[in-house]
């Protein structure tokens with residue numbers, strides 16, 4: 001805060017003391033998120049007019065007191081200050097029984113409510129990618145990836161593991177800034193980590209093989225695996241490893257990255273669940289085959305991220321140095337990115353659900369009144385498409401998983417006996433991946449029962465009932481758009497490395513020191 005000059009009144013108010021203000025200082029505008037730990041609202045600071053995000057801390061189980069996850073999130077966010085990490089502005093409270101966004105008292109048994117007040121971000125990456133017809137350009141993907149890696153590098157240097165990197169936790173504003181959010185599963189670690197950590201973290205699709213094989217000592221490499229999955233997803237147009245159970249997740253990983261052995265991952269045979277989760281026959285790495293359409297530098301970087309052995313996986317810092325970010329087309333300037341109508345995963349899911357209901361109602365009507373379709377009534381409208389609303393077909397890449405997920409086939413996806421029976425309950429949700437577990441607890445080996453060979457139940461499942469991604473495949477890459485506000489061509493023209501619009505010179509790009 002700037003100090004007032006001599007003789008002048010300091011008209012700037014000091015920042016509010018955390019927890020001293022009431023949530024009534026804000027007007028709730030709309031719900032934008034529904035997390036495991038509570039709802040997220042877009043809200044307006046009544047006094048200043050500033051738009052913020054209010055994340056309500058769920059206190060369902062009041063006997064357990066203030067949730068440890070919220071304490072962790074607040075503690076960690078208080079120490080992280082970086083342009084690619086979400087800014088926690090303050091904590092506010094509500095003194096009495098809360099009401100939901102329709103004004104009805106909500107079911108929260110706790111009398112008062114506690115909210116985290118964040119800077120507001122217009123989108124999350126999943127919501128943005130799920131926009132019908134959304135295509136990201138290569139400079140745009142580079143720009144997002146670079147910001148993701150910069151934010152993560154900052155966390156890792158500050159000895160924080162995020163432990164839940166996924167699209168819906170990457171928030172993007174209309175200035176093109178990307179920020180890491182949701183530190184509910186994050187934790188501090190030290191390089192000489194002696195204690196055991198839980199391996200039931202990170203949403204299943206983004207969970208690395210070491211956690212799936214039972215590692216309880218791990219480091220920043222776990223987040224880098226998730227980054228690799230996001231990177232490939234951005235280039236590929238859809239999630240690359242959508243497993244429904246831990247067993248199936250490992251199968252998918254082995255099929256893509258090859259099966260682990262003492263050659264490619266020294267020490268792997270000593271991992272707690274290696275024997276139970278072993279591939280019955282060696283599988284070759286196929287990353288290059290499967291993603292041969294990716295450009296050379298993208299593939300090179302992806303190969304270094306999706307390395308089975310965490311000790312050989314590329315770090316965020318080294319990834320930022322990769323040729324990919326320093327060759328044409330260069331990452332674009334975030335400010336040059338197009339602005340989009342606000343899109344959060346919660347909202348896009350809601351829209352999809354509404355569309356499905358429309359479709360079902362229309363089908364029902366058709367069955368009940370088949371004649372009407374042929375006679376005087378106009379042609380039936382499907383899913384509101386005729387109104388310009390998007391339509392998501394349920395093609396092979398867009399399955400609608402409404403029932404319980406199929407069990408891992410006895411012979412594994414490739415027809416051979418991979419593992420023992422699928423382990424644990426852990427049913428995948430619908431289109432959304434099972435999340436990293438909270439109930440497994442931190443450092444909580446005893447609850448996990450890992451040595452027993454069966455997985456503890458998933459505690460942080462995704463509660464969503466949404467359908468598939470859009471016909472465009474969500475993250476589809478559009479043709480390079482070099483005219484995008486100076487993202488390529490003219491401004492950064494010439495081949496090879498150039499002035500990187502996002503970060504100045506290579507190796508000096510982070511703007512802070514380790």
Ligand SMILES: Nc1ncnc2c1ncn2[C@@H]1O[C@H](COP(=O)(O)OP(=O)(O)OP(=O)(O)O)[C@@H](O)[C@H]1O
Pocket residue numbers: 032033034035036037038040053055086118119120121122123124127168169171181182183184344345346435
């Ligand atoms: N600062 C913010 N600005 C705008 N939207 C936000 C903000 N924080 C969160 N959201 C929205 O709310 C959603 C849920 O938020 P968050 O991930 O922090 O909650 P959570 O309870 O931990 O969720 P989850 O169980 O999915 O991990 C996000 O995916 C995002 O769409």
